[in-house]
Amino acid sequence: MFRIRLPLRRALALGLPMAWGAVAIGYKLTCPLAQQDGTVARVATSAVFFAVGTGLVLHVRRALLRELRQVRRVAGAAQNVLLRxxxxxxxxxxxxxxxxxxxxxxxxxxxxxxxxxxxxxxxxxxxxxxxxxxxxxxxxxxxxxxxxxxxxxxxxxxxxxxxxxxxxxxxxxxxxxxxxxxxxxxxxxxxxxxxxxxxxxxxxxxxxxxxxxxxxxxxxxxxxxxxxxxxxxxxxxxxxxxxxxxxxxxxxxxxxxxxxxxxxxxxxxxxxxxxxxxxxxxxxxxxxxxxxxxxxxxxxxxxxxxxxxxxxxxxxxxxxxxxxxxxxxxxxxxxxxxxxxxxxxxxxxxxxxxxxxxxxx
Missing domain, CATH: 3.60.40.10 (PPM-type phosphatase domain)
Structure with missing residues (x-):
């Protein structure tokens, strides 16, 4: 069961960043607004990429916090075993x-x-x-x-x-x-x-x-x-x-x-x-x-x-x-x-x- 869950977790961890990246690339390649050079188009493009970047940062932060909590749990368990x-x-x-x-x-x-x-x-x-x-x-x-x-x-x-x-x-x-x-x-x-x-x-x-x-x-x-x-x-x-x-x-x-x-x-x-x-x-x-x-x-x-x-x-x-x-x-x-x-x-x-x-x- 553990062997099945581990690849699934890794796939989910990579899926969200890939989805954010696909949104940014799709917008740049297919959206007519992204092809224009006007101020409105630039503001819209900047907003899209800012949202994508913010989402990626938040995702990485959550992943790091989960890993940190796991490290603390493991370290605490090891400490309790050693210092009974x-x-x-x-x-x-x-x-x-x-x-x-x-x-x-x-x-x-x-x-x-x-x-x-x-x-x-x-x-x-x-x-x-x-x-x-x-x-x-x-x-x-x-x-x-x-x-x-x-x-x-x-x-x-x-x-x-x-x-x-x-x-x-x-x-x-x-x-x-x-x-x-x-x-x-x-x-x-x-x-x-x-x-x-x-x-x-x-x-x-x-x-x-x-x-x-x-x-x-x-x-x-x-x-x-x-x-x-x-x-x-x-x-x-x-x-x-x-x-x-x-x-x-x-x-x-x-x-x-x-x-x-x-x-x-x-x-x-x-x-x-x-x-x-x-x-x-x-x-x-x-x-x-x-x-x-x-x-x-x-x-x-x-x-x-x-x-x-x-x-x-x-x-x-x-x-x-x-x-x-x-x-x-x-x-x-x-x-x-x-x-x-x-x-x-x-x-x-x-x-x-x-x-x-x-x-x-």
């Missing part, structure tokens, strides 16, 4: 996430995130691919695909990072070969101008934290009314330009206590500017939002999104991804689960956080 909204609760952690693309045409960006419950703990990633739009989509797919497989296979967070590094290098080599098929040899440096910043987190059932950071902003920890970076150490270089060191410095921040939150973000949030060129005060916005009662991950995310849109007038210049994690386990549960090991808690039913935009954010 996490459930509202993942193994005792409340979650909320949102992504804003700077590419208003394609509605896709180069940011990535995910939260997955594993037998090793809840593992989360927040990353930023160089560039944005459709060009970054393949790299996002390669990194996220590797993460979703490695978090279940690898007991050590450092080995998860090495899997992501290998997946990125492999993807870039394949892309370089596809872009330069005539080279006939392996590209010398396919990652010279490509990189991915990301932060990896592992949160145990007792709130124990493990973290690895490759060139990404550290998440903020929200404790009561305090907002502090999760760590202050320098991160590793981004994935891509440089090989990972032999010994990976896995950080062990203080455990995430009940009701504490982690706010993960990409640098597009702090780098967002207003009309005067001022940066978005993310930390101050979080410090103001912690006084909201009740403060859930969705409420916190909504408050930051509203502030961001006011600051940028709804026109961000870079992709922005936000992810909130909240420890919703009770103190007694955290203590007992830490003694039992990694026993799994049933995950709550999924709830898409993409509905935040429809709730006033």
């Amino acid at each position: 909204p996490p459930p509202a609760r993942v193994d005792g952690l409340g979650t909320a996430a949102f992504q804003i693309s700077a590419d208003g045409t394609a509605r896709v960006g180069g940011d990535l995130y995910d939260v997955i419950a594993t037998e090793h703990g809840v593992r989360a990633v927040m990353g930023d691919v160089r560039g944005h739009g459709l060009a970054a989509l393949g790299t996002v797919a390669a990194v996220l695909g590797s993460f979703r497989e490695a978090v279940h296979d690898e007991p050590d967070l450092g080995r998860v990072l090495r899997r992501l590094d290998r997946a990125l290098a492999r993807h870039l080599r394949e892309r370089a070969r596809a872009e330069h098929p005539s080279a006939g040899r392996e590209p010398e440096s396919p990652v010279a101008e490509e990189f991915v910043t990301l932060v990896l987190l592992e949160i145990g059932r007792d709130g124990t934290l493990h973290a690895l950071n490759c060139g990404h902003p550290w998440p903020y920890r929200l404790t009561g009314t305090r907002v502090e970076p999760l760590a202050r150490t320098d991160p590793l270089p981004p994935l891509g330009p440089f090989p990972l060191p032999r010994d990976l410095p896995v950080l062990h921040p203080p455990r995430l206590r009940p009701e504490e939150m982690l706010f993960l973000y990409t640098d597009g949030a702090e780098d967002a500017r207003d009309s005067r060129g001022r940066f978005f005060p993310l930390r101050a916005t979080l410090a103001g939002a912690v006084h909201i009662d009740p403060l859930t991950p969705q409420v916190l995310l909504g408050a930051v999104l509203r502030a961001l849109r006011r600051h940028t007038a709804g026109r961000p210049t870079d992709d922005i991804a936000l992810l909130v994690l909240r420890n919703e386990r009770t103190r007694d549960h955290c203590t007992s689960s830490g003694a039992r090991g990694t026993a799994r808690e049933p995950t709550a039913h999924p709830h898409s956080t993409t509905h935040l935009e429809h709730n006033g954010t």
Whole structure:
């Protein structure tokens, strides 16, 4: 059926311009008025050709708008597959996430995130691919695909990072070969101008934290009314330009206590500017939002999104991804689960956080 409709659509798309052209040619060749040299004849001829030209322009415009809407639908579907909204609760952690693309045409960006419950703990990633739009989509797919497989296979967070590094290098080599098929040899440096910043987190059932950071902003920890970076150490270089060191410095921040939150973000949030060129005060916005009662991950995310849109007038210049994690386990549960090991808690039913935009954010 699709094969029949496609040629029919193409024929209809060409039919109207041909009809307009036939009208113009028929008028010029057969109409007596078109053969005259008087003012009236010239005005009439000009009007006919103006009408034909206007019709052609409007037809092309409608065709381009249809194609643009189709591209947006396809890109949006691809984005939804890659950046699956996490459930509202993942193994005792409340979650909320949102992504804003700077590419208003394609509605896709180069940011990535995910939260997955594993037998090793809840593992989360927040990353930023160089560039944005459709060009970054393949790299996002390669990194996220590797993460979703490695978090279940690898007991050590450092080995998860090495899997992501290998997946990125492999993807870039394949892309370089596809872009330069005539080279006939392996590209010398396919990652010279490509990189991915990301932060990896592992949160145990007792709130124990493990973290690895490759060139990404550290998440903020929200404790009561305090907002502090999760760590202050320098991160590793981004994935891509440089090989990972032999010994990976896995950080062990203080455990995430009940009701504490982690706010993960990409640098597009702090780098967002207003009309005067001022940066978005993310930390101050979080410090103001912690006084909201009740403060859930969705409420916190909504408050930051509203502030961001006011600051940028709804026109961000870079992709922005936000992810909130909240420890919703009770103190007694955290203590007992830490003694039992990694026993799994049933995950709550999924709830898409993409509905935040429809709730006033």
